[in-house]
Amino acid sequence: AQKITQTQPGMFVQEKEAVTLDCTYDTSDQSYGLFWYKQPSSGEMIFLIYQGSYDEQNATEGRYSLNFQKARKSANLVISASQLGDSAMYFCAMRAINNNDMRFGAGTRLTVKP
């Protein structure tokens, strides 16, 4: 069974600083994909970044990067130069091969302070 764990219910960061949101996962599958989504108070889930289990390099998308450590089964999201608009819930999710069921973690609420 697949499981996603996000151990930080809430995080605070000063504007313009970097922040790391933790995500660990558990799966017996060798091929899988990891996703991060942002959910503002409006409710819509916004796709941020994707990492495949066989990707050798860490994924990056603008100010977002994914610190992928396969042996530790962790896929932490790093947000550089935080902005006030980054304040939201952040969800880590995973899908394994032959399984279209995307599993989400419980989320981390990020608050960016001015």
Add this chain to the structure above:
Amino acid sequence: DAGVTQSPTHLIKTRGQQVTLRCSPKSGHDTVSWYQQALGQGPQFIFQYYEEEERQRGNFPDRFSGHQFPNYSSELNVNALLLGDSALYLCASSLKWGEITDTQYFGPGTRLTVL
């Protein structure tokens, strides 16, 4: 380029009633997934439709059913509503059904309240 749209935005029902939620996928997408998100939790997968067939289902009772139309839009039906069905219902669309890299794009959700 229109994103995923859902209707209605909000809905209030009473226990025992039935409800239908609607979703139009992002342009070019052919796969639709439905999720239930209870307050303070991550989304839970309900089911996924591709080529008008339910391809995978999460751990939800048969009271939850769906449909996909030839234009790829989809409906989620919930019968015999319970108080515990109160949640945000999210629809997501994608275009690489069955592939690991299939990225799902979400709509704004329908907030269902059951009284």
